[in-house]
Amino acid sequence: MRTNLVATALITALLAAGCASASSSVNTLPFEAKSYPAEGVAACVKADDGTLQQGLSKIESIDESTVVFTLCAPDPAFLQKLSFVPFTIDDSGYLQSATADGSILDQPNGTGPFKLTGWAKEEQIVLGRNDKYWGEKAKAETLTFLFQGDSAARLLLLQSGAADGIDNVAESDYTSVSQDPDLKTYSRAALGSLFIGLNTSLAPFDDLRVRKAIALAIDSQRIVDNFFPTGSEKADYFTPCSVKYGCEGEPWYQKDLVAAKQLLADAGYPNGFEVTLSYRDTVRLSNPAPNEIAADVQAQLAEVGVKVKLEVLESATFYAETGAGRLPMFISGWVPDFLDTSNYLNLYFGKGAAPRFGEPVPAVGEALAQASVTYDSPERAAMFAQANNALRDAIIMVPLGHGASNLGFKSDVTGAHASPIADENFAVMDPGGRGKLVFVGSVEPASLFCADEGDNDAFRVCSQISEGLYGIKTGGTEPEPVLATGCTPSKDKLTWTCTIRKDVMFHNGASLDATDVVDSFVARWDCASPMHKGRTSVFQYWPFFSGFLNPESCTQPS
Amino acid sequence: MSLPVIFGILVAVFVITRLLPGDPCRALLGEKATEVACAAFNSRYGFDQPIPIQFLKYLQQVLTGDLGDSIRFGVPVTQLIVDRLPTTIELTAISLTIATFFGIKLGVRAATKRNSRTDVSTMIFANLGVSIPVFVLGLLLAYFFAVVLKGTPIALPPANRYTAGVIPTEIAVAWGLAGLQGPLRGLLDFISNMAIPNAILTLNPGNLVDAVKHLILPSVALATIPMAVIARITRSSLLDVLGSDYIRTARAKGLSEREVVSKHALRNALLPVATVVGLSLGGLLSGAVLTETIFGFAGIGRTISDAITARDYVVVQGVTVIVSVGYVVVNLIVDISYAYLDPRVRINS
Numbered sequence: 002m003r004t005n006l007v008a009t010a011l012i013t014a015l016l017a018a019g020c021a022s023a024s025s026s027v028n029t030l031p032f033e034a035k036s037y038p039a040e041g042v043a044a045c046v047k048a049d050d051g052t053l054q055q056g057l058s059k060i061e062s063i064d065e066s067t068v069v070f071t072l073c074a075p076d077p078a079f080l081q082k083l084s085f086v087p088f089t090i091d092d093s094g095y096l097q098s099a100t101a102d103g104s105i106l107d108q109p110n111g112t113g114p115f116k117l118t119g120w121a122k123e124e125q126i127v128l129g130r131n132d133k134y135w136g137e138k139a140k141a142e143t144l145t146f147l148f149q150g151d152s153a154a155r156l157l158l159l160q161s162g163a164a165d166g167i168d169n170v171a172e173s174d175y176t177s178v179s180q181d182p183d184l185k186t187y188s189r190a191a192l193g194s195l196f197i198g199l200n201t202s203l204a205p206f207d208d209l210r211v212r213k214a215i216a217l218a219i220d221s222q223r224i225v226d227n228f229f230p231t232g233s234e235k236a237d238y239f240t241p242c243s244v245k246y247g248c249e250g251e252p253w254y255q256k257d258l259v260a261a262k263q264l265l266a267d268a269g270y271p272n273g274f275e276v277t278l279s280y281r282d283t284v285r286l287s288n289p290a291p292n293e294i295a296a297d298v299q300a301q302l303a304e305v306g307v308k309v310k311l312e313v314l315e316s317a318t319f320y321a322e323t324g325a326g327r328l329p330m331f332i333s334g335w336v337p338d339f340l341d342t343s344n345y346l347n348l349y350f351g352k353g354a355a356p357r358f359g360e361p362v363p364a365v366g367e368a369l370a371q372a373s374v375t376y377d378s379p380e381r382a383a384m385f386a387q388a389n390n391a392l393r394d395a396i397i398m399v400p401l402g403h404g405a406s407n408l409g410f411k412s413d414v415t416g417a418h419a420s421p422i423a424d425e426n427f428a429v430m431d432p433g434g435r436g437k438l439v440f441v442g443s444v445e446p447a448s449l450f451c452a453d454e455g456d457n458d459a460f461r462v463c464s465q466i467s468e469g470l471y472g473i474k475t476g477g478t479e480p481e482p483v484l485a486t487g488c489t490p491s492k493d494k495l496t497w498t499c500t501i502r503k504d505v506m507f508h509n510g511a512s513l514d515a516t517d518v519v520d521s522f523v524a525r526w527d528c529a530s531p532m533h534k535g536r537t538s539v540f541q542y543w544p545f546f547s548g549f550l551n552p553e554s555c556t557q558p559s
Numbered sequence: 560m561s562l563p564v565i566f567g568i569l570v571a572v573f574v575i576t577r578l579l580p581g582d583p584c585r586a587l588l589g590e591k592a593t594e595v596a597c598a599a600f601n602s603r604y605g606f607d608q609p610i611p612i613q614f615l616k617y618l619q620q621v622l623t624g625d626l627g628d629s630i631r632f633g634v635p636v637t638q639l640i641v642d643r644l645p646t647t648i649e650l651t652a653i654s655l656t657i658a659t660f661f662g663i664k665l666g667v668r669a670a671t672k673r674n675s676r677t678d679v680s681t682m683i684f685a686n687l688g689v690s691i692p693v694f695v696l697g698l699l700l701a702y703f704f705a706v707v708l709k710g711t712p713i714a715l716p717p718a719n720r721y722t723a724g725v726i727p728t729e730i731a732v733a734w735g736l737a738g739l740q741g742p743l744r745g746l747l748d749f750i751s752n753m754a755i756p757n758a759i760l761t762l763n764p765g766n767l768v769d770a771v772k773h774l775i776l777p778s779v780a781l782a783t784i785p786m787a788v789i790a791r792i793t794r795s796s797l798l799d800v801l802g803s804d805y806i807r808t809a810r811a812k813g814l815s816e817r818e819v820v821s822k823h824a825l826r827n828a829l830l831p832v833a834t835v836v837g838l839s840l841g842g843l844l845s846g847a848v849l850t851e852t853i854f855g856f857a858g859i860g861r862t863i864s865d866a867i868t869a870r871d872y873v874v875v876q877g878v879t880v881i882v883s884v885g886y887v888v889v890n891l892i893v894d895i896s897y898a899y900l901d902p903r904v905r906i907n908s
Contacts, residue, residue, distance in 0.1 A: 103633075106633065119726035120726075121721075121726045121857070122632075122642060122857060123643075123857030123861065123862070124719060124720060124721075124855065124856075124857045125719065125721075125723060125724075125726070127724055127726060143724055145723040145724045147718075147719060147723055147855065148855070149718065149855050150852065151852065151853060153698055154698065154701070154717070154718060154852075154853050154854075154855070157698070157701050157702060157705055157706060157717040157718065158717055158718055160705075160706045160709075161701075161705035161706050161709055161714075161716070161717045162709060163705070163716055163717060163718065163719075163722075163723065164723070315579075315868075316868070317579075317583070317870050437723070437724055439723040439724070447631050447632055448632075448633070536632075536633050537600065537633075538599075538603075539599065539600060555599055
């Protein structure tokens with residue numbers, strides 16, 4: 002009897018110690034309704050014409066399952082933005098502790114179908130299946146990301162069997178991969194945009210006739226046919242037509258060398274002129290063959306007497322020079338962050354854009370500002386048509402092509418696919434029953450806190466680990482509910498009410514509730530928040546959603 | 560002389576990185592680098608200060624052993640070096656060993672069988688070895704051994720230090736010293752980052768085999784150029800020595816050719832070879848950049864290459880300092896080895 006009592010006491014003590022230990026390691030915080038800002042609403046920013054700019058004015062958790070976003074102005078792309086990888090949801094307790102000790106950069110804690118099991122920097126990131134995932138479990142037991150910038154070396158990994166899939170199959174390798182019975186290619190939709198920029202503040206491009214001559218001299222179909230990967234398209238608009246409203250308005254000019262020469266003569270350049278064409282020698286989704294494309298532009302313009310000197314600039318230099326408006330002519334490209342026409346046009350041509358093309362074109366800026374806050378489909382279409390037409394009239398850029406890219410997989414990998422936004426869902430892929438899925442990307446993420454990262458390679462890894470209220474459909478472009486079962490707008494589109502999915506757990510065992518959503522957004526939104534810390538603490542994608550709270554704190558080191 | 564050399568390198572690297580066009584903010588943030596974002600960025604890292612002030616602050620840090628924090632990764636540069644340098648040391652050491660061993664062997668064979676087929680074929684190999692760029696050779700070797708020979712017992716992996724999914728346990732953790740801090744932990748972590756010592760010290764034969772297999776192709780690719788150079792130098796140096804009077808005397812005494820070469824000629828012939836071996840280290844380190852990139856090794860060569868592209872000034876400066884120190888030390892060792900190889904150096908000094 003006495004022995005039994007002692008044993009019972011001992012067992013009870015051990016159990017209590019175990020429970021205490023478990024709960025302290027999980028760092029779970031009980032639900033507490035939260036409103037941010039705590040009192041009132043955040044100040045909304047007005048544009049020069051008095052209209053309110055898009056942004057967040059309040060976010061609050063009403064109960065465990067309900068979070069309400071209050072906006073400054075209607076945002077037609079709200080759900081697309083919620084789907085964006087930098088806006089995934091973190092556990093409140095984890096956010097507080099991991100931003101404090103810096104572990105947020107390389108010890109992510111999400112709700113996704115995979116969780117991080119190991120990271121050998123600049124070698125591989127190993128993810129293990131999350132067997133407590135709320136949805137359909139991942140087919141592979143482990144998912145390993147390797148990183149190799151050289152396309153030939155990536156192909157070797159695939160052909161040797163060391164990898165199950167690779168990103169960015171080089172066009173020169175496309176035929177050998179597609180004809181290999183052990184391999185299969187998957188094409189990514191043509192969502193990149195390549196264009197020639199013309200600076201209206203620098204002669205001779207201050208003359209519209211010269212700019213039009215350039216536009217009429219370029220045969221972009223020839224460039225796409227010769228240098229872009231299989232699946233790419235000639236650009237008749239800055240935005241691809243596969244993006245809604247992308248191709249509203251008049252299409253681009255057709256090649257007309259006679260008219261081009263006449264325009265140059267009228268502008269005082271009967272024998273042409275000399276100009277420097279600057280570009281980055283970096284292969285990207287939007288620019289698959291930088292040197293070859295630049296050389297072809299040079300050759301095409303020579304036909305109308307324009308003597309082009311090619312200037313290769315290193316990336317950092319290129320961005321600095323274009324951003325400062327110091328380059329007369331340049332080739333650049335854009336890959337979207339989220340799939341809305343505003344994301345294609347606003348950065349380059351919207352109000353407040355950097356002076357890459359010289360003086361801004363007011364008609365374009367105004368149309369884009371209106372389109373950004375307009376829900377109505379015909380009206381929004383009309384505004385984008387207005388913007389496209391104004392761009393066509395101003396000719397501050399010449400669209401060239403929309404680049405596709407291709408992935409390669411072993412042919413026995415079921416569920417393999419290409420995501421238009423390079424965010425493949427590896428959970429649905431089965432590596433031929435081997436259990437271990439290995440994928441080779443180009444660039445290793447600098448950290449796995451994607452709220453403060455900016456490249457697709459990082460997003461691809463993060464999205465396997467973390468999820469947002471919405472996500473992009475597998476292999477598609479439309480948003481679908483993920484951690485939310487749905488988000489509903491009010492009549493005036495200024496309030497969105499989202500219902501949080503029940504019984505979802507983070508990898509650390511904490512349960513998802515509405516306050517986690519609030520804190521996740523606050524960490525990105527409020528520069529004065531102790532959770533506003535990342536690798537650079539710039540949170541460069543947050544401005545797509547809203548302005549920063551306490552912006553004066555953003556200029557000080559965190 | 561070493562200290563002024565290192566200081567001069569530090570100044571040169573500091574100035575050159577600042578003279579590079581572009582800036583770290585735009586290199587990292589790309590098109591989305593706004594004025595506000597870059598102002599915050601530059602303030603955080605001190606890039607808004609005048610360059611002399613930046614240099615003085617940096618010098619102060621270096622003298623206290625602090626090489627700064629990587630802009631790209633946000634970790635101390637010393638941490639990056641501890642993490643990455645062992646990979647390069649391991650790869651370079653194995654390559655240098657292969658190059659020296661086989662280079663001397665080939666050179667000796669060519670010299671002792673002068674104008675024979677062996678001599679001619681050795682020199683053809685030497686010329687080829689010097690001519691083929693290391694990244695081309697690396698890709699060719701990887702293609703042949705990983706793709707052509709796929710599925711055979713002699714197939715080799717084309718990249719990385721380990722099979723995908725394998726992340727070896729650190730020595731400290733394997734020894735139950737996970738909580739250990741300080742220089743000893745640093746030393747254990749440093750050794751842990753070398754694949755072969757890690758596998759041996761954690762008693763993991765599977766990892767050892769995996770690591771050796773993954774090291775073969777990059778080591779051979781990296782060793783080819785110095786091996787060719789060493790073979791040529793050994794041959795010409797040995798031919799010189801074999802023509803000496805004392806060698807004629809040794810032969811006249813009835814010593815076998817083997818004894819003449821190995822006991823009398825080779826030691827004297829190795830003096831210039833020692834110099835070449837030391838100088839080869841610089842070539843190996845620069846070749847390591849390409850080899851590490853092609854084979855996906857996270858070494859210091861690839862780190863500095865990525866850091867230059869990303870304008871991660873702090874990493875470029877820190878790594879250059881460390882590599883320069885290493886290079887100076889190695890050549891010091893080479894100079895000291897002269898005294899062992901040539902008694903006349905000891906007597907004269």
